[in-house]
Amino acid sequence: xxxxxxxxxxxxxxxxxxxxxxxxxxxxxxxxxxxxxxxxxxxxxxxxxxxxxxxxxxxxxxxxxxxxxxxxxxxxxxxxxxxxxxxxxxxxxxxxxxxxxxxxxxxxxxxxxxxxxxxxxxxxxxxxxxxxxxxxxx
Numbered sequence: 001x002x003x004x005x006x007x008x009x010x011x012x013x014x015x016x017x018x019x020x021x022x023x024x025x026x027x028x029x030x031x032x033x034x035x036x037x038x039x040x041x042x043x044x045x046x047x048x049x050x051x052x053x054x055x056x057x058x059x060x061x062x063x064x065x066x067x068x069x070x071x072x073x074x075x076x077x078x079x080x081x082x083x084x085x086x087x088x089x090x091x092x093x094x095x096x097x098x099x100x101x102x103x104x105x106x107x108x109x110x111x112x113x114x115x116x117x118x119x120x121x122x123x124x125x126x127x128x129x130x131x132x133x134x135x136x137x138x
Contacts, residue, residue: 007133008036010079016041016068018049018107021083022119025061027128035133038075044068052107055115059123081133 009027011020016039024039033039045068053063076082081098086106093099102125107115 004130006034006036008038009081009083009129009133010075011037011039011085012041012071013085013106014041014043014106015045016071017045017047018052018115019102019104019118019122021048021063021066021068022052022056022122023083023085023102023126024106025056025063026123027064027129028138029061031130031133035130036079038079040069040071040075042071044070048096049107049115051110051112051115052119054112055119058112058116059119078120083129 001126011023013020020041024037028037046065048066048068056063077094083100083102085102085104097125105118105123107118
C-alpha cells in the first residue's frame with residue numbers, strides 16, 4: 001500500500017526503455033526512501049535500451065536488471081505526479097493528479113554519445129523535481 005506521506009511519481013514514455021527508465025532510476029537514487037517511484041510505457045519494449053544501460057552505468061546506476069513495464073490505469077491512479085515523455089494521449093487522466101510533460105529527445109536507436117546529454121538533462125530535471133516534492137514530505 002502507498003504511504004500517504006510519501007509522494008509517488010510515475011514516469012511514462014512509449015517503450016519504457018530509455019527516458020522513463022533513466023528518470024525513475026535517478027529519482028530512486030537521489031530521492032531514496034522519501035519518494036515512491038514507478039515507470040511504465042504505453043507500448044513497452046522487450047528490453048531497456050543498451051545505450052541507456054551503458055550511459056547510466058557511467059554515473060554509477062545499474063539498469064541492467066530492469067525490464068520495461070506496461071502502463072496501467074492502476075499505476076496512474078496510485079501516483080501523485082505523472083510525468084510523460086512522449087506518450088501522447090496514451091496516458092489516462094485522473095482528477096487530482098499533477099501531470100507534467102517533459103520534452104526530451106528519444107534515445108531509441110541512438111548510441112551512448114547521444115544518450116549522455118539526455119541522461120544529464122533528466123538528472124537536472126530530477127533535482128528540480130525533488131525540490132518541488134519536498135513540501136509534500138512530512
